[in-house]
Amino acid sequence: MDINEARNYIGKEATIKGWVYNSRSSGKILFILLRDGTGFMQCVMAKNEVEDETFARAKALTQETSVIARGTIREDKRSPNGCELTLKEIEIIQLTRDYPITPKDHGVGFLMENRHLWLRSKRQWAILRIRHQIERAFRDFFDNRGFTLVDAPILTPNACEGSTTLFQTDYFGEPAFLSQSGQLYMEAAAMALGKVYCFGPTFRAEKSKTRRHLTEFWMLEPEIAYITFEENMKLQEDMITYVIRDVLKNRKDELDIIERDTSLLEKVEPPFPKIYYKEALEILKKHGKAVEWGDDFGSEEETILADTFNKPVFVHHFPIGAKAFYMKPDPEEPNTVLAADLLAPEGYGEIIGGSQRIDDYDLLLEKIRENNLSEEDYRWYLDLRKYGSVPHGGFGIGIERTVAWIAKLPHVRETISFPRLLGKIYP
């Protein structure tokens, strides 16, 4: 029996295969909290109901000892999962000695070195389950809207967004790079399949040590033929709202475990506030931040902007040159591009970057040359503007930042099983 199905076993015999999370004794009664990966279960053993030897064995159980427990499921309304196990027999698979992560406080450095064990703690367990639900909700959202998942390549001959932060490898004698984005490939796929998305790991060899940067992170990148800039933002609003509602509904217990106050999340619904970049500059000025026209925002600026609205906010119409080369200038305001970032509230900042893409061959070629990119590398990308070019756009959403926001975590390192950071690749 999996613990998360225990409610269906009330009054019945059950076997739990798992690990001792903690235990305490009040002389004649033992309370053992078991975990099996699907949940946590309070198990109770009374001295006068079992053999002395059984009670002694159970009493000697240590943290993280692997056990098979047998008993009867009993309703208990005080318990988080509505029931308890009256423990009759417990078999030790391996008695654990000196488990390094005890209930006392440990430093983050120590926990990160022991990430393979830290994952077993209730909080990390809850976060990983929330992450899975978020990823699942994202996929469901796009699958239900007729998008085709297209896996983008990781090994690429060229850089999507600048080449200073690339991991390089030798590809049978040629240099190759780890992808920073699947977008360009998704543009090709959107011309074949209309509405597509990729969802995979991306890489940035950034020397940043901040609470928002990983060197390896997962990104979801939809790309849609014939979409308009406004429809693109609408899609993002619908997506974020769908994902948050899904997680609030399906991962309530886990959000409780990590003590997430969900009141602000519950208020997230379309439409989101939308401000021009130039309006953002005004707001920042009022907060004493002098950002010049043309500069991109740092995390401090993003926090100020998002906190002004207390819900996700789009900043759009960035100055030409502040963003990537492939973004389409607004014909109405040609010194700006049809690009929007979505900033998350509660201090999380940018989680989405999106834009219309240049669909004109000559303009794209000009931008490629201006940015000193290799025309030969981008020949196939230019082809998309040569053969049946259409208006199109898309966006990229960083999963770790989204998980950090929804779970309100202090650092992205807790959003993924084995985080990769500057100088950190073990375990």
Place this chain on the structure above:
Amino acid sequence: MDINEARNYIGKEATIKGWVYNSRSSGKILFILLRDGTGFMQCVMAKNEVEDETFARAKALTQETSVIARGTIREDKRSPNGCELTLKEIEIIQLTRDYPITPKDHGVGFLMENRHLWLRSKRQWAILRIRHQIERAFRDFFDNRGFTLVDAPILTPNACEGSTTLFQTDYFGEPAFLSQSGQLYMEAAAMALGKVYCFGPTFRAEKSKTRRHLTEFWMLEPEIAYITFEENMKLQEDMITYVIRDVLKNRKDELDIIERDTSLLEKVEPPFPKIYYKEALEILKKHGKAVEWGDDFGSEEETILADTFNKPVFVHHFPIGAKAFYMKPDPEEPNTVLAADLLAPEGYGEIIGGSQRIDDYDLLLEKIRENNLSEEDYRWYLDLRKYGSVPHGGFGIGIERTVAWIAKLPHVRETISFPRLLGKIYP
């Protein structure tokens, strides 16, 4: 309107935003096959029902011209999607000239160089949609059984299965490798979450030029605490059966497009035949293949074995040393390991490799030393056998080989949007 929803628009006005797939004229009537990424739609324009200028414009349309077409959806039972568009107006977004991939035959080299355009052909479109459905079915299968998706890292300090075929990169001054498997990390995750799977790209710098090898391929790797060897094979049978039924049901049109004879797929159901490695040697001997005890099978041997049964077949109990270091010896037959490969019929061979993992600390340490692996690199992996070790197992299934089998493709290069092969990284 998306073409795949056209059936709901019969008798109504509709707008299709897409591309011209092909067109022909019978003097006074034009037949234009449009595609919009969600499907293909026959559009019919009668000369006497539209302005002369409109007819002339429509008649001059070339392959892959991007267009917005307006008209009325009319029921037509002869049509594959049950309806046609009576075309009233067509707006050209970009007139395409000299589209390189014409309806005539092209060599594979040329098509691969133009993979970004080749994706638009009906056959490639259908394959990518089948791939998505397969991936979705895999995820649904595990999600519905309470598994937690745990994304494994790509950048790793050590090799899972031998180090001769690794892509290497510089990780801020230290060597790092692109992951060949997420399994070891999934073992850690299974101890925290019970039932887990990862699903992401994996890499092998193999100098093989065969129809079954990519250097970058997607792998799904479940890992389950407390599972037995028999339960593991049962899980695989259930999974394969679920995925095939799902694809036959939801991608019938696409399987028709690629002319897949699905009669053998329809017969796939549990239990699958299971033969010992030593029985496999006997079968091979009868076919004139002298494989020595201890050798692994090549693709020719796998084809013979799978064709013997005409359905997926497990080969299990491989000799110790023929497979990976972490596989658990069978206590009943200590010269063999509790490992099973699943071979697909119709010439596709191995699609799954699975096993029980060594759960004893001392034995695992011995194997690590025997294989000249770094004890320090595997310290965290050894920890899993030190703290609450439990019997566990899992498997890895290659997505591209599975797609190749289900779609009956001659080569894995057509199973993924942008395949990476020996010496092939563009586009």
